[in-house]
Amino acid sequence: MNGAESLVETLLESGVDTVFANPGTSEMHFVAALDRRPEMRCILCLFEGGASGAADGYYRMSGKVAATLLHLAPGFGNAFANLHNARKAQSGVVNIMGEHASYHLRHESPLKGDTMGISQAVSHWTRVSQDAVQVAGDGAAAVTAARSLNGQVATLILPANTAWEEAVASEVAAAPPALRRPANAAIAAAAQALRRPGAALMVDGAALHSDLSLTAARIARATGARLMAPFFAARTRRGAGTPRMQRLVYEIDGNVALMADIGTLVLCGAARPTAFFAYPGKPSLAEAPGTAVLELCAIDMDIGWTLQALAEACGAGEVVLTAQDLVPLILPELPTGALNLDKIGAAIAHLMPQDTVVVNEAVTSGAPVAIATATARPHDLLVTMGGAIGDGLPTAVGVAVACPERKVVALSGDGSAMYTLQSLWTMAREGLDVTVVIFANHVYRILHGELAAVGAKAGRNVARMFDMVEPQLDWVALAKGHGVEAVRCVTTDEFVAAFGRAMTRRGPMLIAVEC
């Protein structure tokens, strides 16, 4: 058994059985070891950003850590943006990054780069294997790290000689350390605070997509506090039957207004609401200056235990939720007439089946869909967590691998989708049941908005940098090139027909809407 083989065994015995891969010359022994264990599912992505984004989506829906296989330094660089997004989503990921043989590093070869530096710029945990015998232990430690603190990005750098030299045995990843919990006094103080007028409870993490959301709703009901959720959430269970929550919005001005009358804000698994970006004369934080903020449970703490304890302290254990606490099922009518974004939202809400997973990275065009689907059949919503565009299609790949029985709908602006369009090929290769909706507005609409927000007007250079015209992208051709069936829609009837068909068939399909 060589080091690479000991690592593959370690991953499998530790429950990591999926690798999103874009291998390079530095990982050949690891590739050979993977080849000997066909029970490891190897999914090829034609660009490393597809691999890291897929691992993110896979973790968000399965709670399972996947591995990525990345080429040294620049290959990891290509994965960086979606590892940033995964980090912000608290997705557990194990990256296996190749590296030159340790004795080769003293020489100047083309691919020599700062593997440690780029890993540490985004990973929570980085280790370089020092010899083949230690590779199994290092791999097990990486898996444990990825599962720690509610999910982390862990990177194991594997010098080629540690892969090909003799190893002894595999190891099994240890359980992650217990999560930190707030003190009882803090629980009691929070319970008291939530009963004050103008109190709000903001939850995140598992409280947005598991039964913990019902616990949070009971606490709100028992205390009279408002129940809130952040705008960016890694996974939200939405639609009919889920607890009503007030969600923040994208713009800081809107959040300042929403939070103006909150006297006490209790954060449970949620970060303090912050502006996406700073603007001249606008605040960085959304809460009013006088608001008391209780950070009861940080995002890397035990939110499940905390919410249960808080529910007890609030006497919320016996609260029975009523229809008032839950989102009703309200499906919009199927739209007709001239196509616009609201009608796209209505059609999607009307047609998408229960348990659809919506991956929405269409920040501007996707907003009407989010509104229309708020009362649709229950579904999951995943959004870009780190603000780095180009994660929608890769995330959808990982979601579809994690949930083969569920329909996946990926919404993307054309600008965002262009970053990682290679993911379309992986959808075709793996026969993934993803319906991709591209809002082909031929413009970086969000940038026009941000430019207006800083008070500037657009001239020639702005047009040259913000508008994707001359030529326009042809999304039907792009999809066809990747082996994915596609259709372009300019009328409402076309969209309803295309999306309806996509919902009743399996396999990848791309719908480009222009309106």
Add this chain to the structure above:
Amino acid sequence: MNGAESLVETLLESGVDTVFANPGTSEMHFVAALDRRPEMRCILCLFEGGASGAADGYYRMSGKVAATLLHLAPGFGNAFANLHNARKAQSGVVNIMGEHASYHLRHESPLKGDTMGISQAVSHWTRVSQDAVQVAGDGAAAVTAARSLNGQVATLILPANTAWEEAVASEVAAAPPALRRPANAAIAAAAQALRRPGAALMVDGAALHSDLSLTAARIARATGARLMAPFFAARTRRGAGTPRMQRLVYEIDGNVALMADIGTLVLCGAARPTAFFAYPGKPSLAEAPGTAVLELCAIDMDIGWTLQALAEACGAGEVVLTAQDLVPLILPELPTGALNLDKIGAAIAHLMPQDTVVVNEAVTSGAPVAIATATARPHDLLVTMGGAIGDGLPTAVGVAVACPERKVVALSGDGSAMYTLQSLWTMAREGLDVTVVIFANHVYRILHGELAAVGAKAGRNVARMFDMVEPQLDWVALAKGHGVEAVRCVTTDEFVAAFGRAMTRRGPMLIAVEC
């Protein structure tokens, strides 16, 4: 004048008039400042890797520093791989990376990331502007850094508040510091060494694409030394009338054989020949163990002065080169019959006009083209310098912007081209005269070779990771989707007709060859 405006002025006054841009929300004031100065050419790339690769190609052909405009942390990550390639090519590049307003960084926002860490992992020079008044000086220092030591990657991190706050004036970049030169004694020792039997002179940098190549040839003629060049060179002037040089090959075994009888190796602007990668039981260095290696002039020293001084010391100043010293013009016949890679090489060599710039990142399929074009009409050859695939198309964009009067031919494997295929759109948008030849073999052929090199056989998981079949990529559709005319060729006649037509028209065209 705000900080952003002072930076745009500084760049223009310092001779930086081209920006390869993929702007994001953190750079809006810089975008607004660019908009006020239409004489700054802003070229939109639909992915940051396209911008950094274009800046690399632009510098290699023009010797001029271009700027890139990149989004903070993850946006820079997307540019990382081609910045790695640019670094290895010694291309001078100034990256302008946005950043949160400095006072916003204490909060946890989605896009907050380790901007300094990722920059330092690839840049020679990194600076964070501390306030608006210093931005102009910082920008001037970045330009100087990019022009120093024969070309460097310089990154200026621009917190948003330093862009929007009041500045005073622009600055002009100072001249870079003088390059280091070898001592006279070292020149004399090298001159003596080159007269020994079995001596070789290996040159790189400007000695491969300027009149310095003739100086090197005179030295070789005067001393009897072999004249050699590395396999990876940022820019090589090749073909008829250029000095004969013995070029290294890709594989370490081949280089060991080529260099076995070299007793003394004098390196002038060239790095010590190193294996691309380490392999079990094979050496890292190519020279024979007993070879004396004289590192006369490091790659960041004054190669022009050094070669002239060496020529004088060798009495080579009066040497008149004859036909024997220069590559003759030998054009292969136009091929017919069944298509193969040799015939593609012959057709390209026969048809490409003088002064074509060939960007060849097709490491496996491109080799026959390199052989066939060795005696073609004089042209320039650019290859991937850092081993990070996905730089061919972006580099071609930069080359075509730098040399609008020259035909550019970009050769790429399908696996490589998929990394940064968005560059096709920029070619169409800017009307760049690039003929892209895609070797659509539907496989990462180099990886199959590397796997064989480590002694492994390919099974199912290898096939799943190395082969791009089920589905095959449709390059004609991919090109059409980006607005580029394309044709697929499976016969020699089709390729000759398509490539011949591409050589006589202007504008981008893609030719996908399957053989």
